[in-house]
Amino acid sequence: MSQMHESVSDFHWLLDVLQTIDVGILVLDLDFNIVTWNGFMENHSGIPPREALGKNLFSVFPDIPQEWFEHKSRTVIQLRNRAFTTWEQRPYVFRFRNNRPITGLAEYMYQNCTFIPVSGVRGEVENLCVIVYDVTDVAVSDMELQKANNQLQRISRVDGLTGLFNRRFWEEQLVAEFLRLSRSPHPTSLIMFDIDHFKTFNDTYGHTAGDEVIRAVARVTRESVRESDIAGRYGGEEFAILLPDTAAEDALQMAERLRETIENTVVESEGSRLKVTVSLGVAGWCDSFRNHAEWIKRADQALYRSKERGRNRVSTEEKA
Amino acid sequence: MSTTVLICDDSSFARKQVKRALPPGWQVDISFAGNGREALSAIEAGKGNILFLDLTMPEMDGFETLEQIKSRDLPTLVIVISGDIQPEAMARVKKLGALDFIKKPVDAKRLEQVLTDFGLYSG
Amino acid sequence: MIVSDLDEELRDAYQEIANIAMGRAADLLARLLDNYVVLPIPKVNLLERSELNMALGSLEEFDSVSAVCQGFVGSRIAGEALLIFNDTSFQDIAELTNFAGEITPQIELELLMDIANILIGAFLKGLAEQLDVSFSQGQPVILGQHLNLLDLANRDYGNWKQALTIEIPYRLEGRGVDCDLLLLFTEDSLEVLEGKVRYLLE
Numbered sequence: 154m155s156q157m158h159e160s161v162s163d164f165h166w167l168l169d170v171l172q173t174i175d176v177g178i179l180v181l182d183l184d185f186n187i188v189t190w191n192g193f194m195e196n197h198s199g200i201p202p203r204e205a206l207g208k209n210l211f212s213v214f215p216d217i218p219q220e221w222f223e224h225k226s227r228t229v230i231q232l233r234n235r236a237f238t239t240w241e242q243r244p245y246v247f248r249f250r251n252n253r254p255i256t257g258l259a260e261y262m263y264q265n266c267t268f269i270p271v272s273g274v275r276g277e278v279e280n281l282c283v284i285v286y287d288v289t290d291v292a293v294s295d296m297e298l299q300k301a302n303n304q305l306q307r308i309s310r311v312d313g314l315t316g317l318f319n320r321r322f323w324e325e326q327l328v329a330e331f332l333r334l335s336r337s338p339h340p341t342s343l344i345m346f347d348i349d350h351f352k353t354f355n356d357t358y359g360h361t362a363g364d365e366v367i368r369a370v371a372r373v374t375r376e377s378v379r380e381s382d383i384a385g386r387y388g389g390e391e392f393a394i395l396l397p398d399t400a401a402e403d404a405l406q407m408a409e410r411l412r413e414t415i416e417n418t419v420v421e422s423e424g425s426r427l428k429v430t431v432s433l434g435v436a437g438w439c440d441s442f443r444n445h446a447e448w449i450k451r452a453d454q455a456l457y458r459s460k461e462r463g464r465n466r467v468s469t470e471e472k473a
Numbered sequence: 474m475s476t477t478v479l480i481c482d483d484s485s486f487a488r489k490q491v492k493r494a495l496p497p498g499w500q501v502d503i504s505f506a507g508n509g510r511e512a513l514s515a516i517e518a519g520k521g522n523i524l525f526l527d528l529t530m531p532e533m534d535g536f537e538t539l540e541q542i543k544s545r546d547l548p549t550l551v552i553v554i555s556g557d558i559q560p561e562a563m564a565r566v567k568k569l570g571a572l573d574f575i576k577k578p579v580d581a582k583r584l585e586q587v588l589t590d591f592g593l594y595s596g
Numbered sequence: 597m598i599v600s601d602l603d604e605e606l607r608d609a610y611q612e613i614a615n616i617a618m619g620r621a622a623d624l625l626a627r628l629l630d631n632y633v634v635l636p637i638p639k640v641n642l643l644e645r646s647e648l649n650m651a652l653g654s655l656e657e658f659d660s661v662s663a664v665c666q667g668f669v670g671s672r673i674a675g676e677a678l679l680i681f682n683d684t685s686f687q688d689i690a691e692l693t694n695f696a697g698e699i700t701p702q703i704e705l706e707l708l709m710d711i712a713n714i715l716i717g718a719f720l721k722g723l724a725e726q727l728d729v730s731f732s733q734g735q736p737v738i739l740g741q742h743l744n745l746l747d748l749a750n751r752d753y754g755n756w757k758q759a760l761t762i763e764i765p766y767r768l769e770g771r772g773v774d775c776d777l778l779l780l781f782t783e784d785s786l787e788v789l790e791g792k793v794r795y796l797l798e
Contacts, residue, residue, distance in 0.1 A: 556617075562632075
């Protein structure tokens with residue numbers, strides 16, 4: 154008798170622990186009706202037990218993606234194998250507001266969940282238990298870290314003044330493309346261009362104006378290129394665009410449009426309205442190039458011809 | 474001449490477990506093989522009236538061994554003992570002529586039942 | 597992988613136990629996907645930490661991978677399971693699970709977790725039953741999607757010296773699905789494991 158008494162009291166304190174533990178516990182029957190839950194679930198959902206117990210899970214929590222939840226549960230029940238879900242996969246299963254004014258950076262609680270098949274006395278799976286862990290802190294700091302990493306990576310690729318790729322990253326892309334081309338040749342072009350009389354700008358209007366001009370040309374370039382094109386700042390006032398899957402004739406047209414747009418752009422700097430033009434050189438990839446530098450050189454030569462022919466124009470490489 | 478039993482498994486641990494699961498007092502001569510190729514020569518030498526065969530083995534696996542036994546019409550009764558408990562694996566070995574399938578780790582009662590069912594042992 | 601000093605009788609027993617646990621996991625996977633799983637022979641080794649990096653780097657046929665890790669502990673045996681999934685496998689897995697639509701990284705993550713839950717969970721269950729122990733599984737950690745294997749190989753794996761590893765390269769029959777399950781048992785677990793297995797060997 155006293156042993157019986159002891160086990161009942163054991164049971165009581167065990168229930169007390171389950172009720173107060175800072176982890177969500179939810180038990181469902183195989184028709185997804187809520188059999189029982191603990192204080193964590195009640196307090197975070199704000200739903201009183203009488204509106205939840207015995208009711209269908211998806212009517213009590215209409216935000217749960219039903220199909221997904223049923224699929225996971227079926228696998229767990231049929232294979233008698235527990236399943237884990239993580240916040241990376243789905244930020245939350247139960248949409249609980251993150252009620253923390255001071256430490257709460259996230260709007261909703263991030264959750265990891267474990268689905269456990271529960272067998273009855275006959276050995277058949279009769280219930281499904283879902284354990285819910287609040288992983289908001291981990292998720293938030295992980296995402297902050299990722300954001301910082303992305304930013305770092307972006308910074309190391311991008312030129313600060315123009316927002317175009319910096320020379321190092323741009324050239325890496327060119328090398329990679331060059332290697333791809335040597336394996337599977339297809340028409341690809343390169344445009345090199347620089348700002349006409351840039352030195353005069355700097356001398357006449359000052360460095361701030363010079364920077365404004367470079368920024369304006371970069372902006373027009375960014376807006377003119379396609380998603381697949383790779384535009385970079387090659388040097389002081391020199392720019393470069395790699396155009397994958399583009400024949401030289403098409404690149405030539407594209408260069409011409411770019412030239413025209415820049416010619417029609419007015420740069421305002423400290424009260425002055427400045428006109429700016431560029432000279433461009435276009436070179437299609439050619440299987441006789443031994444390395445990417447030869448390709449750049451060919452485009453540079455075309456650029457030089459544009460300068461010789463009076464600037465503000467596009468030239469292509471001399472046919473060898 | 475008493476019945477010869479061949480236990481074929483690449484793991485000596487598994488071979489020992491099968492041997493230990495055989496009915497005590499079963500009057501048979503037991504030999505061992507580490508893969509299908511060894512098993513085939515042992516059967517040809519008359520050492521395998523009954524063959525307990527594993528499936529996952531190097532050199533020659535259990536499926537291929539069964540094919541060989543079938544195509545060469547070797548005189549042996551095969552009972553597969555394997556950890557590959559996929560229904561597909563069981564179906565395949567039956568189709569290839571195995572008498573029955575016993576899952577690992579081998580259970581002595583189940584083994585005795587199978588032997589009794591096929592009249593190979595009467596305790 | 598590089599074989600360190602591991603008693604042959606013990607290695608053989610570990611391999612057989614892994615073989616049975618692997619069979620259980622394959623059975624569940626086959627039922628989930630309705631496709632036969634080709635069972636390999638598990639590779640059991642004692643690895644130094646530096647050899648782990650090399651071992652991971654040597655899975656060269658995988659260009660781009662996704663990986664999940666899950667810790668387990670129980671009866672003084674502890675370790676981690678690492679599932680490395682070849683990214684080219686997702687297309688077939690999606691077909692097998694009747695998933696129609698574009699395979700976004702999010703979908704890949706769902707599929708990856710489904711497979712990991714089964715392969716890791718069922719393997720550990722099969723192992724625990726044979727050794728007569730029970731394991732608690734920790735929350736899985738996604739090491740990354742679309743990783744280069746070198747990224748995995750070059751990670752810092754803490755400061756242990758030696759671990760027992762079991763490597764199982766699963767393959768689906770008639771499908772381009774490849775994944776590697778790697779289990780690592782901590783140094784401290786080795787004695788307990790050996791005791792359990794020696795008992796079975798008697």
